[in-house]
Amino acid sequence: MNGRRAGMPRRGVLRAAGGALVTGALTPGCAPGAASPTATAEKPPGAQAAREGRDEQGAQAREALRGHGAVRPAPAPRRFPGQPVQIERGPADRPRVALTFHGRGDPALAVAVLAEAERAGARLTVLAVGSWLDRHPGMARRILDGGHDLGNHTQSHLDINALDERRAYAEITGCAQRLRRLTGSIGTWFRPSRARYATPLVQDLALRAGYPHVLSYGVESLDFTSPGTAAVTRKVAGELRNGSVVSLHFGYRDTVAALPLLLTEIRRRRMRAVTATELLT
Numbered sequence: 001m002n003g004r005r006a007g008m009p010r011r012g013v014l015r016a017a018g019g020a021l022v023t024g025a026l027t028p029g030c031a032p033g034a035a036s037p038t039a040t041a042e043k044p045p046g047a048q049a050a051r052e053g054r055d056e057q058g059a060q061a062r063e064a065l066r067g068h069g070a071v072r073p074a075p076a077p078r079r080f081p082g083q084p085v086q087i088e089r090g091p092a093d094r095p096r097v098a099l100t101f102h103g104r105g106d107p108a109l110a111v112a113v114l115a116e117a118e119r120a121g122a123r124l125t126v127l128a129v130g131s132w133l134d135r136h137p138g139m140a141r142r143i144l145d146g147g148h149d150l151g152n153h154t155q156s157h158l159d160i161n162a163l164d165e166r167r168a169y170a171e172i173t174g175c176a177q178r179l180r181r182l183t184g185s186i187g188t189w190f191r192p193s194r195a196r197y198a199t200p201l202v203q204d205l206a207l208r209a210g211y212p213h214v215l216s217y218g219v220e221s222l223d224f225t226s227p228g229t230a231a232v233t234r235k236v237a238g239e240l241r242n243g244s245v246v247s248l249h250f251g252y253r254d255t256v257a258a259l260p261l262l263l264t265e266i267r268r269r270r271m272r273a274v275t276a277t278e279l280l281t
Contacts, residue, residue, distance in 0.1 A: 073184030074144050079212040080280045085203050088216040090243035090279035095271040097244045098279040099262070100191075100217060102153055103128030103143075105251015107136045112256045114146050120263040122273035124148045126250075127191040127215070130155035130175030133182060140182040149275040151189030151215065152176055159194040160202055168202055172209045188277055189215040196220070196247075215276055217247040223255045232258040237265050245276065 080087075090096060101113065103126045117124050126143045128150060133140055143150045154160055155174030163171065171193070176186040190211035192198040198206065198214045206214055219239045223232045232254050236246055248255055266273050 074150060074179075075188050075277070076185045077188055077190075077211050077213070078277065083213060083280060085207070085212070086197060086214045086216050087245070087276075087280070088197075089218045089245050090276075092241065092243045095242050095269070096274050096279050097240060097242070097246065097266060097271055098125055098276040099246050099248060099273050100125040100127060100215065100276060102191075102247070102249045103139070104132045104153075104157065105249070107139055109253065109256055110139060110250040111142065113250060113259060114143065114148065116256065116259045117148075117263070117273070118146050120260070120267075120273075122263055122266075123275045123278065124273070125151065125189065125215070125276040127151045127153035127189060128175070128179070128187075129153045129157045129193070130178045131157070133175075133178050137182055140179065144183060147275075149188050149277050150179065150183065151187040151191060152179060152211070153191050154193040157193045160192045161195045161199045165201060165205065169205045169209070172202075172205055172211075176209055186210050188275075189213070191215045215245070217245040219244050219246040221246060221248045221255070221258075223252050223258070224249050226252060226254055229254050229257040229261070233261045233265075236262055240266070240269070240271075242271065243279065245279070 090098065099117075099122070101110075101124055103110070114124070123146075126148055128140065128143075130152075140150060152172065152175045154171040155178070156171060158167075158171060160168050160171055172190065179185060179187045186209070190206045190209070190213075192202055192214065197216055203214055219236055221232050221236050227235075236248075236258075240246070263273060
């Protein structure tokens with residue numbers, strides 16, 4: 001997910017979303033081996049347009065991150081009585097959903113997602129990769145200052161379930177240390193990398209590192225496959241229910257374009273997009 005591709009001005013991105021919302025579902029899945037993010041099939045007409053897109057989105061990201069230095073300590077992990085160690089949905093009797101984002105990729109696209117959510121009064125949950133925070137430390141405070149949850153998605157985004165105990169624990173604590181350095185907290189949640197669910201060993205290691213729960217998800221957007229804005233919107237909308245936890249990714253233009261459509265659909269269903277913490281509170 002570290003690949004950087006040509007950005008796209010926000011107006012153009014949203015125009016690409018065009019058309020009415022189409023409901024339905026695709027085959028569910030996960031991203032255990034997701035590679036670098038790619039853009040949609042639409043590409044800028046030439047190298048100059050690509051440079052202009054990068055310049056504009058880079059400027060937007062720098063502006064959004066300006067002044068987001070560490071201030072108050074961030075919230076710490078919480079134990080939710082009655083909830084399993086591995087959580088994939090919230091209560092079905094309340095009209096709330098949690099849109100959760102794997103935190104990696106071009107920070108300009110991440111800023112665009114956060115800004116779009118904030119314009120709509122929505123709050124997200126971001127599970128950040130530690131190496132991404134090393135390269136873009138201002139993103140930690142940017143996420144928190146927007147009222148969003150910030151959590152741990154391992155240090156290097158390896159297949160954590162395939163690692164031995166020592167290396168898996170180092171992946172969890174490495175990201176936790178960076179979060180604590182940047183925000184004063186290890187983050188509110190842990191999500192395993194390249195896996196939908198954590199093995200019992202990884203669950204135990206996360207608990208040892210200070211995370212009472214593992215945050216999984218029940219709705220997979222498949223946005224990391226760059227299927228197009230309509231496909232992302234259709235996949236999520238077709239599976240969305242009260243209490244849904246949705247998996248999405250920073251770093252994809254399809255996701256930026258789909259988000260306003262998804263938020264409109266959530267409002268149409270009289271639901272609210274809240275953080276995972278609020279979903280379970």
